[in-house]
Each structure stands twice: as structure tokens, then as C-alpha cells.
Amino acid sequence: MRFLSKKEIPFKDIVPNGYIDIHSHLLPDIDDGVKTIYQSVYILEQFEKFGFKKVITTPHIMQDMWPNTSQEILDTIKKLKQVITPLGITKVELQTAAEYMMDDLFYKRLKNNDILPLYKDYILVEMSTFAPPINLNEIVFEIKLAGYTPILAHPERYSFYKNDLKKYDELKELGFLFQLNLLSLSGYYGDQIKSFSKKMVNLGYIDFTGTDIHNYHQLYTLEKGFKPKIGKKITDLMKKNAIFS
Incomplete structure (x- = not known):
């Protein structure tokens, strides 16, 4: 039973x-992500099986x-959408935004x-x-002035803050x-980031x-799942993304 209690729950x-x-x-082939439409389709197919x-x-x-320009991104997703439906990916809706370096x-x-x-x-x-960014305060001011709310991607990975919660x-x-990043809780980026991620989750810092x-490698790592102790917390966290529906 001790062995079973430590077994990972599939994602x-x-x-x-x-x-x-x-x-x-x-x-495909627009940044450091997937390189081909085939790779895009395969991962989306797995996401559909996960229930996304x-x-x-x-x-x-x-x-x-x-x-990348906004138009390049919109043109690329248009091409991808033309492929996924004929290939049977119909249960997961695909949209695009961008991850902006400040x-x-x-x-x-x-x-x-x-x-x-x-x-x-x-x-x-x-x-x-x-x-x-040196001018971080100014950038945030401009984001708010433009009417946007900034979501900071993977805060757990900014090592220059040295896990200082005051920052x-x-x-x-x-x-x-x-x-x-869900992968952070899997240990994909290392034990230190995994540990700090758990701390941020437990202290209520994470919004989404x-x-x-x-x-594929990241997909397979995620697919393996998580330990039962953190699994329930991950499910509760993931539910917060419902506001984007």
C-alpha cells in the first residue's frame, strides 16, 4: 500500500x-514551439483526449x-484550423493570443x-x-492605461527573484x-522550481x-501525472481557468 500511495495519478x-x-x-514554425502542423495536430489530439x-x-x-506580427499569428492559426477539423479534432476549440515579452x-x-x-x-x-525590465513600473502603467490586465507567465521560473516572496x-x-506552468509541479524544470511552485500554490499566489x-517531450512528461498529494490541488487550480470560457 505504501508503494501505491506514492504512485502518480495520470494527468x-x-x-x-x-x-x-x-x-x-x-x-507551427513560428517560435520555439512545434515545427510542423503534424506536431500541432498530435498534441491537440491528446489535449482533446485529456478533456480540454x-x-x-x-x-x-x-x-x-x-x-511575430499579429497578422502572421492569425494567418498561421487559420491554416491550422483548416486542418484539424477534417482530421477529427472537433471537441477542443482552438484560439490564439500571444505571450508578450515585456x-x-x-x-x-x-x-x-x-x-x-x-x-x-x-x-x-x-x-x-x-x-x-528596468522600466517595469512604466510598462505596467501603460498596460493598465490601455485597458488590459496582465497575467505573468510562469512566475515560479524567474530565478533572479531568488524565491523572495516579497518580490x-x-x-x-x-x-x-x-x-x-503545470510542468513546474512535475519537476520538469528541476527540484528547486518544483518546490517553489508548491509553496506558491499552498500560499495562494497562483491565479491560473x-x-x-x-x-512531445513536455507532453509526455505532463501525461505521466502527479503525486496524489498535489493532484487535488492541481485540479482545483485548473478550475480557475473557467473564466476564459
Whole structure:
């Protein structure tokens, strides 16, 4: 019985009915996510089997690496949608937004009202893995001025904050909501991030979840599931994404 108690619960048994994923990289050959339509279709097929209701995929928009335009993103998802229905993917709804690096390009697009929101006024943003933007306060001010609510992608992965919860309190006070990567709780990014993720979950810092799936390997890791002790908490967290319906 001791062995059974430690067995992981498959991810499909953790997913709540009608889950809406708000972070993934499933548009082919547009960023560091999937490279082919076949890969996109396979992952979406698995998401459908998990019971996902909707997938709002979020390609990177990053000035120095992936300066994707809104039109390029919309054209790419149009092509993908033309393929998935004939292939039998009909139970999961596919939409697109973007994951915006808070850099100069984002600032310009914000000023020009050239933004792909997740839903209503919610937008998904991220920081560099090296340091937060120098003008972070100014960027947040402009986000709010434009009428948007920023959701910070994977806050648990910003190692430059050194797991200092006071830094995260400051981000919350600025107006950020937090989206946790489910893979972080699996240990995919390492034990330190896994431990800090659990702490953020237990202390109520997390507002939403996302798969942040880029490839098959991440999909297989997620598919394996989680320990029973954290499984129930993950289900409850995932239910919060219902507001994006």
C-alpha cells in the first residue's frame, strides 16, 4: 500500500471537465514551439483526449528572436484550423493570443493597440530569464492605461527573484495575476522550481495555470501525472481557468 500511495495519478484523471489552457506554443514554425502542423495536430489530439474544452495557444512575440506580427499569428492559426477539423479534432476549440515579452516591441504595440488578448482584457506577458525590465513600473502603467490586465507567465521560473516572496507581493501590488506552468509541479524544470511552485500554490499566489507545451517531450512528461498529494490541488487550480470560457 505504501508503494501505491506514492504512485502518480495520470494527468487525464486530474484535468477538470472543460479545462481551458491559456499558455502553449502550438502554432507551427513560428517560435520555439512545434515545427510542423503534424506536431500541432498530435498534441491537440491528446489535449482533446485529456478533456480540454479550449486551447488558447500563445506564440512568443519577442523583439530580438520572434518579432511575430499579429497578422502572421492569425494567418498561421487559420491554416491550422483548416486542418484539424477534417482530421477529427472537433471537441477542443482552438484560439490564439500571444505571450508578450515585456520589451520595447511590446511597448510599441501596446501604444498602437496592436495586441492579441487571451480573453476580454487579459493579456499574457513574460520577463527575460536574466532580469526584470528596468522600466517595469512604466510598462505596467501603460498596460493598465490601455485597458488590459496582465497575467505573468510562469512566475515560479524567474530565478533572479531568488524565491523572495516579497518580490512577488510587489508584482501583485503592481497588478499582475500569476499563471503557473503545470510542468513546474512535475519537476520538469528541476527540484528547486518544483518546490517553489508548491509553496506558491499552498500560499495562494497562483491565479491560473497553463501547460506551456512546446513539444512531445513536455507532453509526455505532463501525461505521466502527479503525486496524489498535489493532484487535488492541481485540479482545483485548473478550475480557475473557467473564466476564459
